Amino acid sequence: MSADTPSPLTHFDAQGQAHMVDVGDKAHTARVARAAGSITMLPATFALVRDGSAKKGDVLGVARIAGIQAAKRTSDLIPLCHPIALTRVSVEFSLDEAAHRVDCEVTAHTTGQTGVEMEALTAVGVALLTIYDMCKAADRGMRIDGIRLLEKAGGKSGHWTAG
Numbered sequence: 001m002s003a004d005t006p007s008p009l010t011h012f013d014a015q016g017q018a019h020m021v022d023v024g025d026k027a028h029t030a031r032v033a034r035a036a037g038s039i040t041m042l043p044a045t046f047a048l049v050r051d052g053s054a055k056k057g058d059v060l061g062v063a064r065i066a067g068i069q070a071a072k073r074t075s076d077l078i079p080l081c082h083p084i085a086l087t088r089v090s091v092e093f094s095l096d097e098a099a100h101r102v103d104c105e106v107t108a109h110t111t112g113q114t115g116v117e118m119e120a121l122t123a124v125g126v127a128l129l130t131i132y133d134m135c136k137a138a139d140r141g142m143r144i145d146g147i148r149l150l151e152k153a154g155g156k157s158g159h160w161t162a163g
Contacts, residue, residue: 028112031154035120036105037147038096039128045139046100049131056134060093060102063134067091067127071108071119078122082114089119091127104128105150117152 041049048054056062068089075083088109093102106123108116128144135142153159 027156029154030109030111031115031152032107032109033115033117033120033152034105034107034150035117035124035148036103036150037124037128037144038101038103039131039142039144040099040101041135041142042139043100045135045142046095046097046102048135048138049102050095050097054134055137059131059134063093063104063127063130064091066130067104067106067123070126071106071116071123074119074122078118081118084110084112084114084116084119086110086116086119089123091123093127102128102131115152115155117149121147121149 049059052058052060068091070077071086071089075081086108088107090107092105092107094105095102104124104127106120106127108120108123110116110119124147125144128147132142132144149162151159151161
């Protein structure tokens with residue numbers, strides 16, 4: 001990339017230096033993002049989570065709060081993320097008994113000048129890491145997989161869904 005060629009990546013300037021994207025001229029619009037991921041564990045560990053009988057307490061309740069808190073703190077963790085005013089964050093879990101897996105889906109909302117994809121993704125990651133932390137005494141082999149963006153809506157780029 002030459003000095004006068006703009007980078008195709010918005011977080012780099014024409015010289016290849018990292019910078020925070022200027023969103024000052026963007027319109028305030030309603031923005032939503034959905035992200036998901038999962039954690040797979042041993043059957044006995046899954047039973048502890050499902051039954052709410054883990055030694056540290058309500059695993060999914062604590063993980064839900066951790067996910068919400070993570071969404072609110074995303075700009076503290078991801079260096080070039082803008083701090084944004086979230087209007088809503090939901091963290092939902094579903095249990096797959098046959099696979100001994102907990103699936104997590106997060107939906108984040110804001111009205112602003114930049115999207116909430118990073119907030120939704122960060123919330124999923126931290127919610128799943130919280131499950132790991134609360135259950136690691138029973139199962140250090142748990143596996144976190146498939147953290148991904150499912151959908152985003154709002155802003156100049158419009159609506160996108162994963163294929």
